[in-house]
Amino acid sequence: MSLNNYIDLRSDTLTIPTSTMREAMANAIVGDDVFGEDPTINKLQEMAAERVGQEAGLFVSSGTMGNLVAMLTHCQRGDEMIVGDQAHIYIYEAGSSAAVGGIHPRSVPNQADGTLKIEDIKAVIRSQDDHFPITRLITLENTHNRMGGTVLTPAYTRAVAEFAHGHAIKLHIDGARIFNAAVALNVDVKQLTQDADSVTFCLSKGLGAPVGSVLCGSREFIRLARRRRKMIGGGMRQGGILAAAGIVALEQMVDRLREDHANACLLAEGIAGIPGLRVNIATVQSNMVYFELEPDVPFDATELCRRAGQHRVKVLPTGPRRIRAVTHCWVTREEIAEAVQALGQCVNE
Ligand SMILES: Cc1ncc(COP(=O)(O)O)c(C=O)c1O
DSSP: OOBTTBEEOSOGGGOOOOHHHHHHHHHOOOOOGGGTOOHHHHHHHHHHHHHHTOSEEEEESOHHHHHHHHHHHHOOTTOEEEEETTOHHHHSSTTHHHHHHOOEEEEEOBOTTSOBOHHHHHHHOOOSOTTSOOEEEEEEESSBTTTTSBOOOHHHHHHHHHHHHHTTOEEEEEETTHHHHHHHHTSOTHHHHTTSSEEEEESSSTTOOSSOEEEEEOHHHHHHHHHHHHHTTOOOSSTHHHHHHHHHHHHHSSTTHHHHHHHHHHHHHHHHTSTTEEEOGGGOOSSEEEEEEOTTOSSOHHHHHHHHHHTTEEOEEOSSSEEEEEOOTTSOHHHHHHHHHHHHHHHHO
């Protein structure tokens, strides 16, 4: 089951397409999607929108592109958006809102559970004054990557949406792993997405497709978003080859995320039992496990990851003493046990 002979836990983006996906890709009926004539892309977009309780969908090449197109569609140049200070959009998307959209990001602290406090959001909303940019958008991230794969609930999402709409502000959800959140909470994903004005989710992470994300929103929002996608070069032609794998991902790969979550718990429990490593089990809510080296361990995260590699295990340093492990469909329960054993050996070598 492993990838290139490694138990590769660095990311769920490393997943490769299943044989059913490859078959669907080979047999996909395609057309020119810039003309709106790729039946497989059209099918994926309809399925995606229906799943997340929105009117329409737009196939994009990546989560980053989906988030950017959403920001460009909601905001004008010079507008402001409120974003978590640990958000993927804020940290890992090359400053795209400002660089491409002229959109001013205003960060508020992410709490340990991935939420933004509504009072913190309220405190930074701009009043009407010619000195200030206009607050146009709030973005949330579910599951929250840097906070440990933590899960935002339907009640919290609804509260932020109601608050935003009460202030004539739009809400976008970076739901790169929103299906992980839905499975973790055992709720229909709609409950996490239908109150937002737009949502992006990724097919290419835990769902295992090789490429692609879908941006969903109202019919009018997606009409405008299509133009923004074109503007940044994201109009695809016979992209149905890729969308075909996305359809399989939605049909076959969502429910099994449960296994990845169970494996993440197993991994976290195993790591918690290794002297020298520390893990906050409370944040292990989906498929991610972040752990740290205790202060008395005489080497850093990069060295631990190097040692792990020698034991056929790959994990990712995300700070001087912080490491990330992500479970996915190409890692079995038995391999998790193997990984725990290997990490224990690495600390003591
Ligand atoms: C929370 C979150 N949002 C967005 C993205 C961007 O997705 P992509 O790598 O497809 O651009 C990622 C990627 O890891 C992510 O973790």
